[in-house]
Amino acid sequence: MNKNFSRxxxxxxxxxxxxxxxxxxxLVILYYAFTDGTGQFTxxxxxxxxxxxxxxxxxxxxxxxxxxxxxxxxxxxxxVAYILAxxxxxxxRVIVLIFVMPMWINFTLRVTALKxxxxxxxxxxxxxxxxxxxxxMSYDFLPFMILPLYTTLSKLDKSLLEAxxxxxxxxxxxxxxxTFPLSMPGIVSGISMVFLPAMTxxxxxxxxxxxxxxxxxxxxxxxSAYDWHNGSMIALILLIIICLFSIFTNGQEEVDxxxxxxx
Amino acid sequence: xxxxxxxxxLMLLTMSLMEVSMLMxxxxxxxxxxxxxxxxxxxRVCNWEEYMDLGEWGEDEIINLDSGDIFGEKALYEEFExxxxxxxxxxxxxxxxxxxxxxxxYNMLTLGxxxxxxxxxxxxxxxxxxxxxxxxxxxxxxxxxxxxxxYARNVSPFISNTLESHEIDGKYWNEYMAGYMWGIxxxxxxxxxxxxxxxxxxxxxxxxDYYRQVTIKDNVRDSFFAAVGALxxxxxxxxxxxxxxxxxxxxxxxxxDVSKENIAAVQDYxxxxxxxxxxxxxxxxxxxxxxxxxxxxYQWSGDAVFAMxxxxxxxYYLEFAVPEECTNLWFDGWVMLxxxxxxxxxxxxxxxxxVNFLSMPQNAVRNMYYIGYTSxxxxxxxxxxxxxxxxxxxxxxxxxxxxxxYDVTYFFDDDAEPGTYVVTTPTEKTRRQLYAQYPTEDVxxxxxIMEYFDTDANASINQMWINVRCxxxxxxxxxxxxxxxxxxxxxxIVFINSYNKNKLLKAKEVKKED
Numbered sequence: 068m069n070k071n072f073s074r075x076x077x078x079x080x081x082x083x084x085x086x087x088x089x090x091x092x093x094l095v096i097l098y099y100a101f102t103d104g105t106g107q108f109t110x111x112x113x114x115x116x117x118x119x120x121x122x123x124x125x126x127x128x129x130x131x132x133x134x135x136x137x138x139x140x141x142x143x144x145x146x147v148a149y150i151l152a153x154x155x156x157x158x159x160r161v162i163v164l165i166f167v168m169p170m171w172i173n174f175t176l177r178v179t180a181l182k183x184x185x186x187x188x189x190x191x192x193x194x195x196x197x198x199x200x201x202x203x204m205s206y207d208f209l210p211f212m213i214l215p216l217y218t219t220l221s222k223l224d225k226s227l228l229e230a231x232x233x234x235x236x237x238x239x240x241x242x243x244x245x246t247f248p249l250s251m252p253g254i255v256s257g258i259s260m261v262f263l264p265a266m267t268x269x270x271x272x273x274x275x276x277x278x279x280x281x282x283x284x285x286x287x288x289x290x291s292a293y294d295w296h297n298g299s300m301i302a303l304i305l306l307i308i309i310c311l312f313s314i315f316t317n318g319q320e321e322v323d324x325x326x327x328x329x330x
Numbered sequence: 331x332x333x334x335x336x337x338x339x340l341m342l343l344t345m346s347l348m349e350v351s352m353l354m355x356x357x358x359x360x361x362x363x364x365x366x367x368x369x370x371x372x373x374r375v376c377n378w379e380e381y382m383d384l385g386e387w388g389e390d391e392i393i394n395l396d397s398g399d400i401f402g403e404k405a406l407y408e409e410f411e412x413x414x415x416x417x418x419x420x421x422x423x424x425x426x427x428x429x430x431x432x433x434x435x436y437n438m439l440t441l442g443x444x445x446x447x448x449x450x451x452x453x454x455x456x457x458x459x460x461x462x463x464x465x466x467x468x469x470x471x472x473x474x475x476x477x478x479x480x481y482a483r484n485v486s487p488f489i490s491n492t493l494e495s496h497e498i499d500g501k502y503w504n505e506y507m508a509g510y511m512w513g514i515x516x517x518x519x520x521x522x523x524x525x526x527x528x529x530x531x532x533x534x535x536x537x538x539d540y541y542r543q544v545t546i547k548d549n550v551r552d553s554f555f556a557a558v559g560a561l562x563x564x565x566x567x568x569x570x571x572x573x574x575x576x577x578x579x580x581x582x583x584x585x586x587d588v589s590k591e592n593i594a595a596v597q598d599y600x601x602x603x604x605x606x607x608x609x610x611x612x613x614x615x616x617x618x619x620x621x622x623x624x625x626x627x628y629q630w631s632g633d634a635v636f637a638m639x640x641x642x643x644x645x646y647y648l649e650f651a652v653p654e655e656c657t658n659l660w661f662d663g664w665v666m667l668x669x670x671x672x673x674x675x676x677x678x679x680x681x682x683x684x685v686n687f688l689s690m691p692q693n694a695v696r697n698m699y700y701i702g703y704t705s706x707x708x709x710x711x712x713x714x715x716x717x718x719x720x721x722x723x724x725x726x727x728x729x730x731x732x733x734x735x736y737d738v739t740y741f742f743d744d745d746a747e748p749g750t751y752v753v754t755t756p757t758e759k760t761r762r763q764l765y766a767q768y769p770t771e772d773v774x775x776x777x778x779i780m781e782y783f784d785t786d787a788n789a790s791i792n793q794m795w796i797n798v799r800c801x802x803x804x805x806x807x808x809x810x811x812x813x814x815x816x817x818x819x820x821x822x823i824v825f826i827n828s829y830n831k832n833k834l835l836k837a838k839e840v841k842k843e844d
Contacts, residue, residue: 121796124803131813186623193542193608276609280799288799291433292550292792315825 096306099299112300122285122301129281132197133265136204140261141254143205144212148253149246152220163217170210178274181206185275192276203275204265212257219253220246263309370421373680374670375407376435376448378662379428381511382406383693383700393699395718402696410687414680417478422680431549439463439667446670447681452661453551455507456498456782465666466505471682474711481508481689486708487744488774489661496779507663508685509706511697513631514659514769514777515552516652518615518638523625526761529651532559534626535603544626545618546603548610550795552658555780556628557596557603558585559655566655578775585656585778588787593794600798610799616640619648630660631766632703638763639702647758650766652773659777661706664688691715704767708742717742717751724755724764732757736764740771 103109116122151162169177185199186192192199223246231241267283282305289298384405393400403409407424414422427445429435432454439445439458450458458464472482489512493504519529523543528534535546535556547553562584565571574580604610608624615627616637629637634650641648664685671678687693694707694716709716726733734757735749742751755764769777783791 120803121800124801124806127803127806127810127814128801131810134817183621186621191542191608192623274614280801285796285800288792288796290437291431292788292795293433293437294792 096299096302099295100303103296112296113304115297116300116304125280125282125285129266129283132200132204132279132281133262135197135201136208136265137258137262139201139205140209140212141257144209144216144257145254148213148216148220151217152223166213167210174207174271175274178203178207178271182275196276196279199276200272200279203271204268207268207271208261208265211260215256215260216250216253219250223249259313263312267305370423371677371680372423372425373447373677373684374425374427374445375684376427376429376438376443376445378449379430381428381449381662381701381703382426382688383696385409393695393719393722395695395715395722397713397715397718398692400692400695400699400719402700406688406693406696407684410684413687414683418679418683420676420680424684439669444669445667446677447664447666447684449510449662449664452503452507452663453780453782455503455663455665458665458667459498459501459503459506460782463668464506465668465671465678467508467666467682468678471508471685478683478686480686480691480712481707483711484689484691484694484707484709485509486706486710486741488708488741489706491744492659492779493661493663498782507661507665508689509661509663510688511632511701511703512659512661512706513704513766514652514657514773515555515628515630516634516650516657516766517626518619518629518634518648518650519626520619520622521647521649521761526649526651529626529649530654531563532556532653532655533563535560535628536599536606538606540625541606542608543624544606544628545608545611545615545624546628547615548612550791551780552628553600553603553610553795553798554596554791555585555658557599558587558592559653561592561595561599563655572776578778581656581776582778582781585658586781586783588783588791590790593790597794597797600794604798620644620646622646631769632701634766635702635763638766647762649761650763651761652765652769652776654776657769657773657777659774659779663706695719698767702767710743714742720753720764720768724753724759726754726756730756734760736760736768737771738768740774741768 100112101108101110103111147166151159181203182192185202189195189199227245227249228241231245236244267281267286269279269281269283269287272279272281272284282301286298286301289295289301382405383402385402385408386404387402391401405426407426411422411424414420429438429448432450435448435450436454436457439448455464470476471479473479474482477483485508489509490504493507493509494502496503517529517534519526519534524534524540528537528539534540535544537544546556559566566581566584571577571580608618611618611627615624615629616633618624619627619637620641627637629650631650634648638648638650664681666678666681671681688697689707691707691709691712692715694705697703698705698719705716707716720738724736733754736753736755736759737748737751738753739746739748739751753764759765765773
């Protein structure tokens with residue numbers, strides 16, 4: 068009895084934390100998203116979002132930017148994680164560290180340095196805004212892709228690979244039939260860690276090349292014009308998109324986990 | 331600014347919770363508390379970031395002037411605490427905090443943060459006046475016979491005339507606002523890559539010769555001003571217009587034109603600018619100039635001074651030009667808030683003394699030295715220390731051959747004969763820091779203040795800005811639509827696939843159970 072009581076007590080800080088930093092802001096956003104300047108309930112904010120060619124265009128632009136960034140990250144991170152997980156280097160941990168270490172350096176510094184390097188290579192950054200945005204974002208988010216992939220791949224049961232080899236599958240076949248499907252959970256969590264921030268994290272873009280305008284910048288513009296209502300609506304819609312995305316990918320994960328157990 | 335809003339709301343909530351608990355906690359000892367708060371008056375100040383000398387100068391940084399050495403030991407607001415105690419025998423404590431943009435300050439105020447005295451720009455002051463949030467300065471504050479009234483005694487006549495001659499809702503600015511810093515806007519450029527004539531027009535922003543080599547400010551008001559200047563170039567520079575009796579008033583009306591047609595024209599123009607400039611920036615422009623990424627940069631005068639100083643350290647010279655059409659004259663000033671000082675005459679006295687302390691000529695010089703902007707203080711009744719500083723900073727060495735007499739009389743004493751306040755300076759300086767920090771009188775003549783727009787005009791200007799900055803879906807190339815269609819098809823396929831797989835698995839499980 069006594070033990071139970073004290074356990075409940077331990078939960079209180081978390082509940083408080085959740086209430087203050089998760090539930091409250093959400094309620095505030097909800098309130099602003101569905102009211103107008105006078106505090107009356109309105110649906111005009113949501114109507115405006117889906118009829119204004121500017122918000123839709125910016126949504127599309129952010130979406131493609133995030134999509135390309137995620138693809139680039141995945142293409143770079145997968146081979147790295149694969150090689151690291153499969154290698155028998157003693158210094159494996161050191162190499163992982165090299166990829167993770169940039170996260171320890173303040174990102175202002177990193178992005179400023181990146182800007183100088185890109186300028187050196189390209190001459191004038193403004194000629195390739197989309198490319199530079201992708202490079203900046205990928206550089207910033209790459210560790211978030213490598214880590215989950217590395218974890219999943221290194222936990223992969225080696226006996227499955229040996230069995231495949233015994234049954235006569237070549238390396239490529241083994242990869243597509245076993246390694247890749249089993250690494251799906253890592254891929255999914257990597258994607259959700261890169262894709263979602265890449266749609267809104269305009270601070271990186273501001274520092275690399277300030278003329279790219281994405282959803283986060285749009286919310287910022289509304290807020291600095293004291294327009295909480297339209298800004299909150301955009302934030303809410305992004306939240307819903309993200310939720311849908313998570314539900315969708317979670318479903319995927321479940322199927323694959325079960326598929327794995329069936330093997 | 332962008333993420334701070336929710337945080338502030340919450341802070342408000344937690345703060346009020348804390349206050350409640352404090353009230354409950356101190357209810358028993360109420361009398362003791364009240365007495366203690368009588369002893370020390372707390373002044374809550376909110377200022378721009380990096381906008382006040384914070385002391386701790388190095389030994390070699392002493393400024394030697396005829397009327398005394400100037401050295402920054404402690405932060406000015408800390409020295410104010412000592413000064414106030416010595417002068418009035420009352421202990422005060424300054425709670426100093428900072429804001430990043432005018433809008434951020436306004437959001438902080440409306441979300442419930444309480445300050446006694448803050449330092450926004452003139453248009454935000456107009457907004458605050460219009461919303462009746464400010465307390466006017468007392469009559470004693472303007473009494474020049476009191477030697478402690480450094481502001482009234484030393485403010486530049488040019489500034490006080492300007493503040494006295496502008497009103498909103500029938501209230502004059504100077505009743506509510508004590509100036510702090512002022513300046514203009516212009517073009518900072520690299521003289522090796524751009525000639526001065528090109529830089530002296532707002533149309534440099536859309537000049538195809540400098541494709542992707544110029545930056546513009548990333549805020550709606552500055553961009554709007556520049557666009558209007560460029561669009562009305564022919565009118566603004568015509569001799570009929572400039573020689574008109576009411577030139578200043580007409581100029582201000584033209585630059586603050588918020589008619590539908592003008593806003594639409596500005597939107598078109600800024601769209602062209604967007605396709606031509608290197609970037610929209612708030613802070614990175616200075617660094618991009620110094621490292622040579624861009625050749626010209628729309629800049630505020632104080633930041634231009636800072637950038638030119640920085641560049642000079644690397645033996646690299648930048649110059650400042652003021653567009654021939656018009657320049658934006660701006661002020662930052664101290665205003666007292668109703669939420670903080672109303673009904674508390676003791677506190678109002680401290681707040682006014684704070685402004686006076688900052689207006690002491692030596693403190694004005696310290697601020698100018700530290701932040702690079704121009705103080706509104708000219709020295710008036712308390713000697714010519716500011717002018718001495720100007721000479722110390724800019725006057726030519728005796729062996730210099732190419733010198734120019736630079737007249738700033740309008741700023742120091744408008745009744746004096748022209749030529750009373752003249753700095754003899756190397757000619758190149760008249761195109762650099764000196765020109766940005768103390769522009770010539772003809773620059774001032776073609777300057778206009780940008781007003782605070784009413785709610786409707788403000789909304790349409792902000793919408794215009796969003797239209798400019800956003801990516802319009804109507805401009806999307808065909809490949810974009812193909813991309814969307816492809817993404818959609820892929821999603822559908824994946825979904826159907828996983829649905830089928832799921833069904834299959836379930837069927838298998840059912841079989842197993844059987």
